[in-house]
Amino acid sequence: MIGMFRRISSASAKILLAAIKATERPATGIVSRFASGVTWRGSALIFFALLATLLAPLVADRYLVSVLTTVLWFAYVGQAWNVMMGFSGLLSLGHALYVGLGAYVSAALFVHFGIGPWAGMILAILVAVAAGCIIGFLGFRFGVKGVHFALLTIAFAEVARIGFDHITWVGGSGGFFLPVEAGASDPLNLRGSPLLFYYVALGLVLGALVLSRVLLHSRLGYQWLAVREEPDAAEASGVDLFRARMTAVAVSAAMTALGGVFQAFYFNNLFPEQVFSMGRSIEIILPAIVGGIGTLIGPILGAFILTPLGELLTFLIEAGGLDLPGLKQLFYGVALVVIVVFRPEGVWPWLARRLRLVRQPGDYRQPGEGA
Amino acid sequence: MPIDYYLNIAASGLLTGLVYGLAALGLSVIFGVVRVVNFAHGEMMVAGMYGAVLLGGWWGLDPLLSAPVMAALLFACGWLLQRGLVNKFVERPEHMQFILLLGIATILVNAMLMLFGPDARNVQVPYSFDTVEIGPMLLDAVRLRAGAAAIVVAAALFAFFRFSRTGKAIRACADNPLGARVVGLNIDGLYALTFGIGAAVVGVAGALMTLLVDARPQLAPEYTLLSFIIVIVGGLGSLPGALLGGVLIGMSEALAGFLLTPSLKSLFSYGVLIVVLLLRPQGLLGKRS
Numbered sequence: 001m002i003g004m005f006r007r008i009s010s011a012s013a014k015i016l017l018a019a020i021k022a023t024e025r026p027a028t029g030i031v032s033r034f035a036s037g038v039t040w041r042g043s044a045l046i047f048f049a050l051l052a053t054l055l056a057p058l059v060a061d062r063y064l065v066s067v068l069t070t071v072l073w074f075a076y077v078g079q080a081w082n083v084m085m086g087f088s089g090l091l092s093l094g095h096a097l098y099v100g101l102g103a104y105v106s107a108a109l110f111v112h113f114g115i116g117p118w119a120g121m122i123l124a125i126l127v128a129v130a131a132g133c134i135i136g137f138l139g140f141r142f143g144v145k146g147v148h149f150a151l152l153t154i155a156f157a158e159v160a161r162i163g164f165d166h167i168t169w170v171g172g173s174g175g176f177f178l179p180v181e182a183g184a185s186d187p188l189n190l191r192g193s194p195l196l197f198y199y200v201a202l203g204l205v206l207g208a209l210v211l212s213r214v215l216l217h218s219r220l221g222y223q224w225l226a227v228r229e230e231p232d233a234a235e236a237s238g239v240d241l242f243r244a245r246m247t248a249v250a251v252s253a254a255m256t257a258l259g260g261v262f263q264a265f266y267f268n269n270l271f272p273e274q275v276f277s278m279g280r281s282i283e284i285i286l287p288a289i290v291g292g293i294g295t296l297i298g299p300i301l302g303a304f305i306l307t308p309l310g311e312l313l314t315f316l317i318e319a320g321g322l323d324l325p326g327l328k329q330l331f332y333g334v335a336l337v338v339i340v341v342f343r344p345e346g347v348w349p350w351l352a353r354r355l356r357l358v359r360q361p362g363d364y365r366q367p368g369e370g371a
Numbered sequence: 372m373p374i375d376y377y378l379n380i381a382a383s384g385l386l387t388g389l390v391y392g393l394a395a396l397g398l399s400v401i402f403g404v405v406r407v408v409n410f411a412h413g414e415m416m417v418a419g420m421y422g423a424v425l426l427g428g429w430w431g432l433d434p435l436l437s438a439p440v441m442a443a444l445l446f447a448c449g450w451l452l453q454r455g456l457v458n459k460f461v462e463r464p465e466h467m468q469f470i471l472l473l474g475i476a477t478i479l480v481n482a483m484l485m486l487f488g489p490d491a492r493n494v495q496v497p498y499s500f501d502t503v504e505i506g507p508m509l510l511d512a513v514r515l516r517a518g519a520a521a522i523v524v525a526a527a528l529f530a531f532f533r534f535s536r537t538g539k540a541i542r543a544c545a546d547n548p549l550g551a552r553v554v555g556l557n558i559d560g561l562y563a564l565t566f567g568i569g570a571a572v573v574g575v576a577g578a579l580m581t582l583l584v585d586a587r588p589q590l591a592p593e594y595t596l597l598s599f600i601i602v603i604v605g606g607l608g609s610l611p612g613a614l615l616g617g618v619l620i621g622m623s624e625a626l627a628g629f630l631l632t633p634s635l636k637s638l639f640s641y642g643v644l645i646v647v648l649l650l651r652p653q654g655l656l657g658k659r660s
Contacts (some may be wrong), residue, residue: 142649155641162638302632333477
């Protein structure tokens with residue numbers, strides 16, 4: 001339909017070649033792979049950003065730590081969404097489904113069977129991956145594409161929202177609550193101070209970043225890019241479209257489910273109306289869109305831009321003594337429109353070009369080299 | 372007696388479904404011609420609802436009379452939106468269009484939340500508790516009027532696309548944009564006109580909806596999704612399909628709300644959507660692309 005306007009660009013051709021070559025690529029170490037393409041400025045910036053996030057709790061107060069934890073959470077789930085949309089070109093507008101499934105499964109295991117999140121997350125991931133695979137299977141086998149695929153993902157998230165409203169075993173629409181003990185410190189069950197959660201969230205973000213980078217430079221990653229750019233050409237050159245897309249959905253669902261586990265144990269309450277809502281799905285996709293779809297740093301940068309701005313706005317509203325419940329969301333809407341009109345490729349590729357953080361100027365159609 | 376019960380529910384579902392169908396018609400028109408999915412559709416509909424509520428509150432205007440006013444207003448908004456923003460995105464990748472309209476939807480719904488608050492608002496009409504007896508059925512007067520008005524507007528829209536020169540030109544655009552440009556049609560102008568018509572139609576649907584439902588900002592995303600479901604069930608780009616889909620969804624919702632619990636009724640619509648997407652992705656009356 002709309003895709004007919006796309007032409008085979010030189011960028012796509014390059015990616016295709018890379019996909020074919022990927023089999024012959026000599027295996028290099030993860031560290032050297034991770035640093036390739038980044039200038040010394042970029043490396044220094046990454047190093048200092050890492051140091052700053054590691055040391056931030058030393059100087060930050062409780063409030064700031066909680067804001068930073070939220071930032072990291074959105075950076076993480078944005079990164080997870082990016083695997084599907086950014087790397088493989090599959091627009092999911094129902095990622096709240098995987099967050100919710102991960103959250104509810106791990107919370108139910110903890111509350112009903114006393115199984116801690118570190119073990120429970122395995123089942124949480126499995127359930128989310130299963131859901132993703134069902135959606136993916138139905139979508140890809142039946143040729144549901146583009147708009148229709150996005151709607152399919154929304155439909156499943158909405159079905160889950162309404163369904164969980166009626167599952168009384170996990171509280172139904174009244175909400176599901178995890179027991180909270182004041183002053184408890186039990187990292188094995190992910191119970192403890194905000195600091196614990198901050199570092200767990202940081203670990204998630206770093207883990208997701210490394211995983212995405214490694215995946216992107218693997219055979220699978222090149223296949224994803226090829227499928228995203230030119231599915232027909234990719235198929236012609238031997239890429240199994242169905243398998244490539246299914247793995248993208250599975251990886252993305254698994255990563256997102258972990259974010260859900262974290263959310264359940266961090267907030268200790270779950271309401272289907274919030275967890276599975278369409279609004280939540282949009283919040284998940286925002287960081288990657290603002291930062292740069294398909295880039296590695298984009299979702300992280302996007303989260304660091306959006307959440308603090310949202311917090312600042314809330315603060316200003318409260319300071320002004322106003323009661324405007326929709327203003328923060330209104331701001332997110334404006335941010336979406338402004339970004340998509342003026343910086344469609346996102347903030348990061350532009351910033352990376354401007355500050356010369358990467359060796360090859362970031363063409364946003366080449367996410368592998370954009371970060 | 373039970374049969375009468377079901378007949379009654381099915382008939383009121385059908386009348387509500389006609390209004391749903393009218394809303395979906397707007398979406399279908401925009402998608403069929405401009406090839407952009409209007410993610411702010413439910414938001415426009417709720418804007419139409421609030422317009423009718425305000426007009427009703429200020430001058431005691433019946434929603435049936437507010438409908439043309441809202442049509443004109445939303446036509447202008449839709450026209451401007453297409454001219455100012457959406458037109459730049461017509462040839463951009465699909466996800467960009469999605470994100471743009473998602474942003475517009477978010478702005479609209481939260482602006483309405485800030486302006487009108489989260490509480491439900493309605494219009495007082497003198498006939499709100501009247502019923503009309505047709506055979507074994509006892510129908511609400513409001514529902515009958517809303518359904519009848521929806522049919523009139525839909526018929527006018529069909530006639531416009533079938534017989535008027537402009538309507539034919541728009542259909543030509545939908546069929547083959549390049550060909551239309553070659554024969555000298557002003558594509559950008561026609562796109563703006565189409566977006567305006569789509570917005571006007573959903574504005575009317577919104578005004579009519581105030582007869583049946585109280586206006587709340589939270590309805591907006593629900594109506595967006597509902598319109599999508601209807602359009603996909605009926606067939607994207609097919610105008611009769613949108614009406615048929617609306618009636619089907621309206622009736623299934625009414626029956627599901629009666630047989631199960633009302634809170635499960637939209638689950639039913641999503642079930643219908645998933646089945647149609649899988650078995651007949653082009654929709655009931657859609658053409659296979």
